Amino acid sequence: MTKAACPILYTCAGSRGLRASWTAAELGIELEYRMLPFPPRARAAGYLDVNPLGTVPALLHDGQLLTESSAIAHYLVTRWEPSALAVAADEPDYGVYLDFLHYADATITFPQTVYLRFARLEQDLGLEAAGEAYADWFGQRLVKAERRLDNRDFLCAERFTVADIAVTYALHLAMRIGLDHFVPPRLKEYRARMTARPAFAHAIEAEQNAAAEQGIA
Secondary structure, eight states: OOOSSOOEEEEOTTSTTHHHHHHHHHHTOOOEEEEOOSSHHHHOGGGGGTOTTOOSOEEEETTEEEOOHHHHHHHHHHHSSOOTTSOOTTSTTHHHHHHHHHHIIIIIIHHHHHHIIIIIIOGGGSOHHHHHHHHHHHHHTTHHHHHHTTTOSSSBTTBOOHHHHHHHHHHHHHHHHTOGGGSOHHHHHHHHHHHTSHHHHHHHHHHHHHHHHTTOO
């Protein structure tokens, strides 16, 4: 399907919006970036008119608003011309593809964000123990991806897909926020291979350049 207009991505550099940026870079899709200060709920009041949740990322395209990062990645890869980055409904691994796409955010990124908030950013609330408990939760739930990648290079369909983008972002985030000790060697090796793709570096550069141009630290 041909795009109606350039998608607008509201995001903070390095946030879950990187899933969208990376997908767009793999596909050669140009995004219009609207970079926000972190956390946008507190520092960009006008953003609530776009996304009442105040979360990032948010994608506006063709009159539609998407606010879930893995859904945005899936949207981009299926709304444009057919791409091997998606797994079609008639392929054997379609269910696995959808499962890992959602597992990436709901199961392994969510506990990381709770840890980051309570154990790192808002320690004065006295909930650091709760944050650390969620860090343990994150570590325990990596076993699903680790076992899936036993004797596999990719999560599904024997090729790189947005399921790999979604899961790799969570592993990348773990390294950035001090949870890399939970990541087993097999997943570290997988992360290294996935992030060695040129589009990953391009996506990070695109976000950082947009932030600099818009004066967002």
